[in-house]
Amino acid sequence: MSDVRIDDLPVRDELRGKSPYGAPQLDVPVRLNTNENPYPLPEPLVERIAERVRDVARDLNRYPDRDAVELRTQLARYLTDTSGHEVGPAHVWAANGSNEVIQQLLQTFGGPGRTAIGFEPSYSMHALIARGTGTGWISGPRGEDFGIDLAAAEQAIAQHKPDVVFITTPNNPTGNAVPAETVLALYEAAQAAKPSMVVVDEAYVEFSHGASLLPLLDGRPHLVISRTMSKAFGAAGLRLGYLAAHPAVVDAVQLVRLPYHLSAVTQATALAALEHTDTLLGYVEQLKAERDRLVAELRATGYEVVESDANFVQFGRFDGEGGAHAAWRKILDRGVLVRDNGIPGWLRVSAGTPEENDAFLDAVRELKKEQS
Numbered sequence: 159m160s161d162v163r164i165d166d167l168p169v170r171d172e173l174r175g176k177s178p179y180g181a182p183q184l185d186v187p188v189r190l191n192t193n194e195n196p197y198p199l200p201e202p203l204v205e206r207i208a209e210r211v212r213d214v215a216r217d218l219n220r221y222p223d224r225d226a227v228e229l230r231t232q233l234a235r236y237l238t239d240t241s242g243h244e245v246g247p248a249h250v251w252a253a254n255g256s257n258e259v260i261q262q263l264l265q266t267f268g269g270p271g272r273t274a275i276g277f278e279p280s281y282s283m284h285a286l287i288a289r290g291t292g293t294g295w296i297s298g299p300r301g302e303d304f305g306i307d308l309a310a311a312e313q314a315i316a317q318h319k320p321d322v323v324f325i326t327t328p329n330n331p332t333g334n335a336v337p338a339e340t341v342l343a344l345y346e347a348a349q350a351a352k353p354s355m356v357v358v359d360e361a362y363v364e365f366s367h368g369a370s371l372l373p374l375l376d377g378r379p380h381l382v383i384s385r386t387m388s389k390a391f392g393a394a395g396l397r398l399g400y401l402a403a404h405p406a407v408v409d410a411v412q413l414v415r416l417p418y419h420l421s422a423v424t425q426a427t428a429l430a431a432l433e434h435t436d437t438l439l440g441y442v443e444q445l446k447a448e449r450d451r452l453v454a455e456l457r458a459t460g461y462e463v464v465e466s467d468a469n470f471v472q473f474g475r476f477d478g479e480g481g482a483h484a485a486w487r488k489i490l491d492r493g494v495l496v497r498d499n500g501i502p503g504w505l506r507v508s509a510g511t512p513e514e515n516d517a518f519l520d521a522v523r524e525l526k527k528e529q530s
């Protein structure tokens with residue numbers, strides 16, 4: 159039995175020799191590697207979740223609300239309140255994490271014989287979900303400073319005429335935001351080339367110095383904004399992602415979603431978290447201050463840092479072949495887990511609690527001393 163490997167099975171050709179998404183889940187004192195929110199949920203929210211889940215538990219003999227209407231209504235209210243742009247439940251769709259939102263978008267607008275483009279380095283799951291849905295992947299360019307070079311990006315869109323364009327802002331793993339004018343220009347380029355769907359992945363937007371691009375949805379039916387409760391709401395374990403778009407897009411993704419994909423327990427938990435939005439956004443403010451402190455301290459220690467609008471910071475540079483990985487290992491030896499995304503010379507650290515960030519800063523200061 160155990161000598162049968164994946165490639166011995168009749169798996170699809172494009173899955174042969176591939177590895178699953180795999181941020182290491184190591185048991186170390188300080189884990190700053192997956193852009194999670196370090197704060198446990200506040201006790202009153204834990205109580206409210208228990209209460210709401212208890213209420214739905216009695217009805218678990220029934221399927222949940224297939225269209226998650228109450229949840230979409232509250233998500234729409236949250237988007238309206240935080241952006242000043244009126245969003246209604248018909249513009250919102252929710253799924254099990256924004257990864258599932260992205261999967262549903264690619265099942266709807268990508269698929270065999272179609273392509274999607276992202277500007278890399280960026281969130282690696284866009285390419286992986288493309289592969290899983292049989293969508294061809296095009297790796298678009300980014301500049302030396304990890305910003306999107308508009309001319310080069312427009313050219314890539316004109317050349318490849320992709321069906322789906324991903325723009326991650328703030329970008330993961332680099333942390334920098336894409337200016338609204340660039341997103342608008344890429345939207346225009348994508349409409350001229352195909353027209354294609356443009357998916358703006360705003361997983362980290364609550365941590366940004368700038369505003370959400372939600373107001374751009376007006377009059378742009380091919381634009382989709384993807385969001386998540388994993389980061390700002392500190393609820394990565396909940397698995398709740400959502401999108402805002404023209405209602406026709408919401409109707410379209412319902413053609414591919416599995417019936418009852420969002421469990422009653424998930425819907426109840428997310429609704430409880432949304433009742434505590436103000437408290438949770440308070441943590442976001444603390445994390446933004448800590449993120450800014452990490453940027454300042456890393457620079458003061460002599461590291462290069464990419465400007466960050468997210469809850470993490472990309473820092474370097476670590477010279478030489480495998481330099482970043484060697485540094486990753488040394489930081490780990492000091493009990494701090496950061497992320498090596500395979501970008502030569504750079505590592506990424508998520509903003510943790512002040513104590514966790516102090517432990518990280520001590521580790522990288524020691525590393526700097528060792529290297530000089």
Ligand code: PMP
Nearest residue numbers: 255256257281330361386388399
């Ligand atoms: N988009 C980006 C840019 C991300 O970094 C992540 C999580 N790392 C996600 C989407 C997926 O988040 P989730 O599925 O937890 O909502």
